[in-house]
Amino acid sequence: MPSITVQAAGSPKIDGERLNSTLHHSCQWGATPDGGMNRVALNDDDAKVRRWLIQEVEKLGCTVKIDEMGNIFGIREGKNPNLAPIGIGSHLDTQATGGRYDGILGVLTGLEILRACHDANYKANAPLAVVCWTNEEGCRFAPYAIGSACWAHTYTTEFGQACTDADGITIGAELERHGMKGEHKCSHEALPLSAHFEVHIEQGPILDYAETPSPVAAVTGVQGLRWYDIVLQGVGAHAGTTPMELRKDAVIASAKMILEIEKIAVDFKGKATSGKIGSNGQPQAYNCILNQVELGLDLRHEDEETLEKMSQEVVRACQEIAKKSGVQIVKWDEKMRSEAMDFDKVAVEHIKGACLRSGFKRFDIVSGAGHDSVYTAMHCPTAMLFVRCKDGLSHTPVEYSSPEDIEVGAKVLLDAVLSYDKKVNGRPETP
Missing domain, CATH: 3.30.70.360 (Alpha-Beta Plaits)
Incomplete structure (x- = not known):
């Protein structure tokens, strides 16, 4: 594996060991005997890991905002208070027979980026926010990605809160039970983002089976x-x-x-x-x-x-x-x-540039799976980074990405976010 040199001296640095340890620590809530996860949206384990995430973000001096759909925004202050945060987000809920990486990796990479900035006493131009979206999987409550979809106004908050599981329990009732129904409007206007970046396991075999192996790839869009x-x-x-x-x-x-x-x-x-x-x-x-x-x-x-x-x-x-x-x-x-869509070309180019600076071939992939980024892309520049997963398997207990690939993904995403941050502040950096 090539050495990673995407961060300049004195800049925030990803701690790969800490990231991997934190990821598996977070999986104590919902772990199944076969090594997988059953942390369907807003069950007791999902509520526990959400509260844990809030505590970890607050330790870094970040401001936490929760909206009416339970979407969590952990915001680290930027140099320019007039800029909306750059979101780094995904989800913590899993399939009933899921694994330890789908969605979880994206949120904890966001947490690690905030930790890296905190450790280096680094303040980006725009605020940076780790975002945990509610009910991405759509396993317990349909439709999928209801938290980000309500934020995007694809669905109303009233519709989202009224969605029921097989037992007739509503999202709204579970948010109330867990104290997760926030005071902020679920809206891209009330809680705007200047961009949204998401790292996710590929959930497919392209990277793992490629003739020229690469642990990461830029995602150019999502299938309808x-x-x-x-x-x-x-x-x-x-x-x-x-x-x-x-x-x-x-x-x-x-x-x-x-x-x-x-x-x-x-x-x-x-x-x-x-x-x-x-x-x-x-x-x-x-x-x-x-x-x-x-x-x-x-x-x-x-x-x-x-x-x-x-x-x-x-x-x-x-x-x-x-x-x-x-x-x-x-x-x-x-x-x-969910309509087929292309991600923002400028944001994607920053992902591609970070991949090249990390020493890896430039892969472009269209995602076959839906993600929260589908909905954020409707209202802010959005891009995704895929991390290789073994045999392309996901939504299964055997879902796996190596610690090395996870570290690479976090470093590449950090590079992409910080280079994009310079662009947001009016000083474009060549991707």
Whole structure:
């Protein structure tokens, strides 16, 4: 691995050992026996790690602001009080069967950057803020990234607080229970950012399998995605007495749809995932033909116009299959959409410049996963940095990024943030 020389003498310096130790220390809240994490949004462990983060930021003399959606902003004062903070953010919630790096790395890298500035008594031109966004995963409460989406006014705060989990518990109720419903408006106007930088594990295999290995890559944008809730209504019947040609089997219809959707996605060079399959709470038995099936569908493409065409073709094909199968599509609801987008070119160039100064090849990647940065990008210059993860695996207990790669990512991000900070103050630095 090349030596890292991205910081000038006397500037803030990342302590890789401290960062990695802190990351795993924070994972005591929500740790599972298999080495993974179950820290779904606003459960007791999520509340504990949030309170811990607030304490750590306050130790550095930072100001903490919490908005009505529980988004946390830990702000270190800058030289120019008239500038909005440069946010360094991600999330601390995980999937129910998640790992130790997705989201967590981004928040704790932000904390480490604030610690590095504190240790060096370094004051940036703009304030610097570590940001912890609420409910990015969308595992317990849908839609995903609700905290940053409300900040961006994609959803109202009232909508966000009213989102429920499977037990009917609302985000608002959990924020109240944990004392995390802040006094500040959840708004990019009330709590503005002059930029937003996010470091995240890649969650894919490009960096790990590249011919010329690199632990980091600049992210130029994010794929568009759409979620659909679908319910198919057939006719329940006896498995032994109903001839195959007379059946109106919702299970068979759903299987044909899933296969056809996959083919369409391949043809459009997009992605399709049938990640939820159920029977809408109905009893299941070996000798019964189910009369109802529910599907959860995820469609993605990096081009928004192509995604629209792909979505239309999926609907058309499924309607045709339903008709031929004697099955009705009684529900086809769009649960969520996030449009494909490009990140701010100037902010991305600062990420790329930092990668080159660190001695690594310039990789450009379009993220296949959604992130809080999708929503911050709507209202402030935003860029992301990917860190290599083993075999590209995430949302699983075996999710892993090496301590060395984590340190590199933090150093590159610090370099990018500080070079961008000079640009913000009217003194552009060549990326």
